[in-house]
Amino acid sequence: MESMLNTIAIFFNHYIFVYAMVVMLSYLLIIILSAFEMRTYLRKNSNTDYRSILVSEFAPSVSIIAPAYNEAPNIVDNVRSILSLHYNKYEVIVVNDGSSDSTLDELIRAFDLKKQNYAINKRIDTQDVRGVFRSNNPGLERLIVLDKENGGKADALNAGINIAHNALLFCIDADCIIDPDAILKLVKPFMDEPVKVIAAGGVVRIANSCEINHGRLVKVHMPNSLLSRFQVLEYLRGFLLGRMAWSRINGLLIVSGAMGLFDKDIVIKCGGYSTKTVGEDMELVLRMRKYMHKHKIPYKVVYTPDPLCWTEAPSDLNILGRQRNRWSRGCLESLIMHRDLFFNPKYGTLGLISYPYWLLVEWMGPIIEFIGLIVLGILIYFGLVNWTYTIILLVMVYCFVLAISTLTILYEELSFRQYTSGKDLVKLSLLSFLEPFIYHPLILYWEMRGNFDFLIGKKAWGKMNRNGFR
Amino acid sequence: MEIISNYASLFYLGIIDLPTNIRIALVVSLVSLGLLIFFYIYLLTKRLVFIFFRSRDRYWNEQIMDLLNVFVSEVDDNLEYDPVSKALPNFRKLPLHRWFIKRMLYQQILNYQNHFTGHASEKLKELFLQLHLDEIVRNKLKSSRTPIKIRGIVDTAQLELTHFLPLVKTFLNNPSSDIRIEAQAAYIILNKAHSFDFLADVKEPIQDWHQLVLMDLICKIHPKELPHFSTWLNSKNKSVIELCLKLIRHFQQFDAIEKVIHLLKHPDNEIKLHCIQILGEFEVSSAEPALLDCYNSQTVELQAPILKVLGRINSGNQLQFLLKAAAAPQFEIAYEASAALLAHGAKGIDLLKHYHQQAEPMNLQIIDQLLGETNNKNHGVHA
Numbered sequence: 001m002e003s004m005l006n007t008i009a010i011f012f013n014h015y016i017f018v019y020a021m022v023v024m025l026s027y028l029l030i031i032i033l034s035a036f037e038m039r040t041y042l043r044k045n046s047n048t049d050y051r052s053i054l055v056s057e058f059a060p061s062v063s064i065i066a067p068a069y070n071e072a073p074n075i076v077d078n079v080r081s082i083l084s085l086h087y088n089k090y091e092v093i094v095v096n097d098g099s100s101d102s103t104l105d106e107l108i109r110a111f112d113l114k115k116q117n118y119a120i121n122k123r124i125d126t127q128d129v130r131g132v133f134r135s136n137n138p139g140l141e142r143l144i145v146l147d148k149e150n151g152g153k154a155d156a157l158n159a160g161i162n163i164a165h166n167a168l169l170f171c172i173d174a175d176c177i178i179d180p181d182a183i184l185k186l187v188k189p190f191m192d193e194p195v196k197v198i199a200a201g202g203v204v205r206i207a208n209s210c211e212i213n214h215g216r217l218v219k220v221h222m223p224n225s226l227l228s229r230f231q232v233l234e235y236l237r238g239f240l241l242g243r244m245a246w247s248r249i250n251g252l253l254i255v256s257g258a259m260g261l262f263d264k265d266i267v268i269k270c271g272g273y274s275t276k277t278v279g280e281d282m283e284l285v286l287r288m289r290k291y292m293h294k295h296k297i298p299y300k301v302v303y304t305p306d307p308l309c310w311t312e313a314p315s316d317l318n319i320l321g322r323q324r325n326r327w328s329r330g331c332l333e334s335l336i337m338h339r340d341l342f343f344n345p346k347y348g349t350l351g352l353i354s355y356p357y358w359l360l361v362e363w364m365g366p367i368i369e370f371i372g373l374i375v376l377g378i379l380i381y382f383g384l385v386n387w388t389y390t391i392i393l394l395v396m397v398y399c400f401v402l403a404i405s406t407l408t409i410l411y412e413e414l415s416f417r418q419y420t421s422g423k424d425l426v427k428l429s430l431l432s433f434l435e436p437f438i439y440h441p442l443i444l445y446w447e448m449r450g451n452f453d454f455l456i457g458k459k460a461w462g463k464m465n466r467n468g469f470r
Numbered sequence: 471m472e473i474i475s476n477y478a479s480l481f482y483l484g485i486i487d488l489p490t491n492i493r494i495a496l497v498v499s500l501v502s503l504g505l506l507i508f509f510y511i512y513l514l515t516k517r518l519v520f521i522f523f524r525s526r527d528r529y530w531n532e533q534i535m536d537l538l539n540v541f542v543s544e545v546d547d548n549l550e551y552d553p554v555s556k557a558l559p560n561f562r563k564l565p566l567h568r569w570f571i572k573r574m575l576y577q578q579i580l581n582y583q584n585h586f587t588g589h590a591s592e593k594l595k596e597l598f599l600q601l602h603l604d605e606i607v608r609n610k611l612k613s614s615r616t617p618i619k620i621r622g623i624v625d626t627a628q629l630e631l632t633h634f635l636p637l638v639k640t641f642l643n644n645p646s647s648d649i650r651i652e653a654q655a656a657y658i659i660l661n662k663a664h665s666f667d668f669l670a671d672v673k674e675p676i677q678d679w680h681q682l683v684l685m686d687l688i689c690k691i692h693p694k695e696l697p698h699f700s701t702w703l704n705s706k707n708k709s710v711i712e713l714c715l716k717l718i719r720h721f722q723q724f725d726a727i728e729k730v731i732h733l734l735k736h737p738d739n740e741i742k743l744h745c746i747q748i749l750g751e752f753e754v755s756s757a758e759p760a761l762l763d764c765y766n767s768q769t770v771e772l773q774a775p776i777l778k779v780l781g782r783i784n785s786g787n788q789l790q791f792l793l794k795a796a797a798a799p800q801f802e803i804a805y806e807a808s809a810a811l812l813a814h815g816a817k818g819i820d821l822l823k824h825y826h827q828q829a830e831p832m833n834l835q836i837i838d839q840l841l842g843e844t845n846n847k848n849h850g851v852h853a
Contacts, residue, residue, distance in 0.1 A: 058716055
């Protein structure tokens, strides 16, 4: 028994240590790449006058698709907010995904909607459409409400895509607060890049405790709840560091489901969102990228670091747990569905860097960490632990994580500076010290639960109750 | 230095006997800790520096704005009166040898100039030149750093500093697209007599975004004499052709129609699409044969716009062709053809209603939707 435990300890000392070093090295590379990308973005766009797009007859037209399920209390405000986005050529398609509450009735009443004969080009298979509603008010000619049988978010988005008239699809969560200039800022890369841009995403930020008025963000505050505050730091790290870096090498695998702009033609040619996974946002980007590679069309998936979308973060442990469980399952499902990408040189950066990173670091990292903790527990139980060395190793991980979180706060301070008060800065800094002890273990647990649920074949989204913005 | 070296040797001697991974862990911890401290010092310094500069700049900004407010209020339409020579001594009293004050004055004059037009704007420019602030622009233009160079070009264009035109001209084909676009925009402003000459020499592609910016600028300044943009329709640079087609469409240059019809044979689909849209916008009935000629060899992406244009031209000569297309199995074709028939008024509607009885379910849905929308419109209800 003891010799077996010693073998495990030696394995962890050597191979897992090398793995940890590789992961840390990859984080360093991500930091460097994101710094370059951020600098390029800020320089390139410091003189940009977005009014040129706003008024131009030659700007691309956009179809905004907002799926809604049981959102009766906020749906009218949310749609009003979407209708007032700064852009000239757009239509708003709200898809009522078979809500069991009064979502549709609220919309009909608020916008004076009438059911109409509507020919649907069913390019993507979806659940049955019950009807298409448009307003009698000429001022609301941009608004189309589609009522359909419940089929989930992906199915609702696909139904919206089927009736979209415009070249670009702006897919958003109806319960998010979208910055009024979001379309302007996301459309620019589609017109600015020398190669075809197939998708563009933006930063998603936490709106808890922020001042919101009529669906518009008025003032940014640090959330009151500790759980939401941790998510602020986590989102900053994920979006400002991670996605910027992947954007730099055109290796982005995900455009957040909360907000993304897509080339409709490519989305349709790829068959739209998959209803077979709960990670439909990541899966779609993977499929679109594979399509472009298969047809040998040069392309890019870009990312805009401006804070364009504000979402309500779960402030309840159970809801957050369900969300993270779903994210883990979604990620794993997408990775398995596209396993042919693994170290496949045919797909360039996608096959050789992005996919292996997501599989070996993003997915496998928590599993190795979890196993490591179990092994550590066993070794402690049998008294086989060299405490000095263990503490040195734990201190290394802690210092490294702390340095990365602090660098993220610095990035935020040097770029968009949303948290202007010194108090918020101090709070963020303190959070980075506490996060590895309080928040990280929870996330690790939920990720493991997600992997377990995947193994037992769980497919549900999990109920997501929101408090709503006040 | 000696102390650091002593500590380094002590550290080295202390860890030399440890296992490799523990040694690496110690080094990583120390480096991370060092970086952590550095980040916090940097963060704190950045905040303090920001606070310091804000309070320092506030004082000088107020001084400069007071002077500029007085200057602008004294500028009137009396051309005899010279506010510049009167105000110059006051401005020269500012400690302009201090770089940051000179920069602030530079920036404030630009801000004011941006908000004024006519005589006041001209006098602000004169003041700018008299204070030799254009030297800052020259330095910016000669800077090797792209963002500074771009700023220099933008400032040159804003103040219309025509003496920098030769310098700006050298950037027209710059490898950096950001410099190129600003240089092309500045060239249009500075070279009033031959604003669009550069189109003949543009080698690099003008991206869609840049075309939009140029279009916006051209619409804003609206030169008195626009050239015939069809001149550049035979350019080897595809993006130049696209830009010219957009300009032709926007400025309604009907004399370009022949060349636009000829471009329907261009191998590039985007150019063809622009041509089709222009012919529709200008309602060129003489283009119908050319459009029909190219219809069969095109993909759905181009066939649908051709049908739309036939509806817009509304000559009444293509009703049977449109009716045949309205029965097509492709949604986009059937939709555009039916809409085009509808655009023909009573004749088209009659044909659609007649076809309605034998239409396939998809085509039937399309016709129902379009007829429903027409009815709603006729009854003053939006569809």
